Amino acid sequence: MPDSDVTERLTRLRKSIDNIDAALVHLLAERFKCTQEVGHLKATHGLPAADPSREAQQVERLRTLAEESELDPAFAEKWFSFVVAEVIHHHERIASERA
């Protein structure tokens, strides 16, 4: 493949990667807006920050979706756990600010 074709293909792929990264940031921002609201609801009603049974259901679902999409399910779970840990941290902070 000539060098100019490689450069063109790389540029095209990187444009798509940049679009996907932008979409992921937007999706995460929307997710955190929802989880912040959940955090306030929980703090107002004295509910615990974490809900392990809900998380177990989500992990199960996400692992299945990952398999169907040919994404490594272990990676999907790792990503989910990373995000949820941050959400729980936010919930604990919201609850402590109310106390």
Ligand SMILES: C=C(O[C@@H]1C=C(C(=O)O)C=C[C@H]1O)C(=O)O
């Ligand atoms: C958002 C919630 O709080 C926590 C965070 C979750 C999440 O980010 O999906 C799921 C369960 C909870 O541990 C919730 O209870 O729905």
